[in-house]
Amino acid sequence: MPEKILILDFGSQYTQLIARRVRELNVYCEIYPYNNVPALTEDVKGVIFSGSPCSVRDQEHPTVDLNKYLGNTPVLGVCYGAQLMAQELGGEVTPSTIREYGRARISELHNHDRLLKELTLGSVVWMSHGDTIKEIPDNIEVIASTESVRVAAYKLRDQETYGIQFHPEVTHSEEGKTLLRNFVVHICGCQQDWTSEQFIDATVADLQQQLGDDKVVLGLSGGVDSSVAAMLIHQAIGKNLYCIFVDNGLLRKNEFEQVLDSYKHMGLNVKGVDAKDKFYTALAGISDPEQKRKAIGRVFIEVFDEESHKIEDVKWLAQGTIYPDVIESMSVKGPSATIKSHHNVGGLPDFMKLKVVEPLKTLFKDEVRLVGRALKIDDAILGRHPFPGPGLAIRILGEVTPEKVNILQQVDHIFINNMKKDKLYDEVWQAGAILTPLQSVGVMGDERTYENVVALRAVTSIDGMTADWSRLPYEFLADVSNEIINKVKGVNRVVYDISSKPPATIEWE
Structure with missing residues (x-):
């Protein structure tokens, strides 16, 4: 120790x-x-x-x-x-x-x-x-x-x-x-020798002892935590780690293919599962934000359980739990009354009788990134903005349909790609687009239109507990707005969210 x-x-x-x-x-x-x-x-x-x-x-x-x-x-x-x-x-x-x-x-x-x-x-x-x-x-x-x-x-x-x-x-x-x-x-006389490299060496050794020759299954999300957890376990047990990456149809444009490719280049044993239709069916007719989250969580567990059972003799479930989650569960005030279900699918169903391994449970978010860099994980994954577990479902206000997802994916793609092109992406903690349930009057050519309003959101923050809206350049916002309206059919108005947290939250739902 x-x-x-x-x-x-x-x-x-x-x-x-x-x-x-x-x-x-x-x-x-x-x-x-x-x-x-x-x-x-x-x-x-x-x-x-x-x-x-x-x-x-x-x-x-x-x-x-x-x-x-x-x-x-x-x-x-x-x-x-x-x-x-x-x-x-x-x-x-x-x-x-x-x-x-x-x-x-x-x-x-x-x-x-x-x-x-x-x-x-x-x-x-x-x-x-x-x-x-x-x-x-x-x-x-x-x-x-x-x-x-x-x-x-x-x-x-x-x-x-x-x-x-x-x-x-x-x-x-x-x-x-x-x-x-x-x-x-x-x-106190502490030696100042607790580094990312020391953590990796000690954790890999502990995992080897803990897991032995057992098989482990892990649900990848494309985010920082699950990716770093996967690489640590992979270093310990190699091909005995089975990773499952589920396409819920609510990811960013082309994200499923891009992230899957990144994982395979990292040497991970990854299976991609296209489950879009199952999620869209479960979301049909639901507008309430919490009900959407629950539906997505339920289907994810069903898909993950089905895929896990295709692997023989799995003993462990790996999770990317980090230290703030652990602290919250044992805090002075006790566990939170309402778990933030939009962050991660919380908990393992009772019918999946697996032991849980959490290699990141002593690390803060910034430390997870440092460990990831020491593991030589691609910066495209480590520098990725936080993305809610239910994905674009809680950035589509109201009912989620494949058509709405397609519109929002295009809008989001233009916004994020332009941020990267103008070297603004790394200056922002989190950014994304929201499809509102509003339609507004517009003029395109000689015709009047009555189409969707989309909102752009970008914030600066240290840990997401508080956040300030990002002062993106006017010229950048003008160019992005122009490109969205010209290229995305069904959108004729773009607004920019200048609310800080508190009193607003980062996500709209």
């Missing part, structure tokens, strides 16, 4: 960001709910307490037994984590006179302390809290302050336990990464 940092999640919106910043230092870390943390083992080099939307003054505030951690391993409490430790150790936490939210500057700094080494006076830090530490016990030393927060950072005397009132994990904290490096590397 690699050495690691444990992050105790008290419900902060920034907890995953802490983990990502630690991973960027090439140090492995794991997130656990504060109330379900494994015992400390020799490979745990330190612990970070996250922030929280709760207040330590609440009667039912989340808490932990500090005796398990303090003095046994280095500890860093962030915001709520710092307040929790201060209060439990005999200090006093009170409501802030004003809510401290946003940028602040360090006005006092003990940068002789190892946590604050190389930080500078006046450095900007990001505050986000409604409480403040008013009084500290005698065994705590204040090591940093801002103009409005006296206890911006503290240390327990005679042990490597620290609390900070600000958030070093957000980019607004100018020297936050330096502080985290000081804690993880200099205080």
